[in-house]
Amino acid sequence: MDEMIEQVNPTHVTLDDLEELINSLSPEEVEELAECDPDDSSMPPSMRCVYRCNKQATGEMDRDHLINGLKDIALSIPDKEEKVKFELGIKRGKVFVPNPEDAVKKEDSGESSDEDEDEIRTRMQDQEKAAAAREFIEALDRADENDIHDFAEILGLTFQDHCVMTPLKVFPTEPPNNTNVDEVIKKASENDAELMDINLNNIKYITPAKWEALFNALKENSTVESVSAANCDITDSIIQLLCSCLEVSFFSAATV
Structure with missing residues (x-):
């Protein structure tokens, strides 16, 4: 053991x-x-990507012999079977169709025919990219679930059937808030009976001094029932003033 x-x-x-x-x-x-x-x-x-060659050296390099050897190897490999057989006068694959809008833009801009080859090549590449993007978008529009699986495999992604996009909820834009903060502070200090709901939503650039004056007034106020202050850029120091105001108001209500 x-x-x-x-x-x-x-x-x-x-x-x-x-x-x-x-x-x-x-x-x-x-x-x-x-x-x-x-x-x-x-x-x-x-x-x-480390390449390890286990073959024995064959001597000095002979370029002509190497090229002839590669040709012999290439000729010995049979050609792949064509999916669409060649027929004289019939084009195979997607035929390039120039965009008429590009021709109109070229005529309107008055470009000269003596353009540099690099500019012509760049323009052709841009046209090919635009055509490929349009083709891809059209293929996505016509694609069914099996096609989406194939696209995901080509891109190296994992397609999950149970993942569903949540529809975006669009809420109506709120009207501008025209509340006068100074007037609200004054009424709260005077314990105005008409001031029951304070709505400060979407009012920016309220100074910390005004927040402090408002919360100090609410500590002694007995008429205000609700305060709304959404999207007002409230900082941590202002939240501390709010908490102290709520603490005083809560204990005062409990005492009453």
């Missing part, structure tokens, strides 16, 4: 022991340990 316990008990391994273990491995075992998955994104590219 003691021998079995000694076998399963973990032993402390140091760097010296690890170095001794690596030195005891054969070259084939070391090479096998050095191999890593080229598709593992957690490994650095320098380890995933």
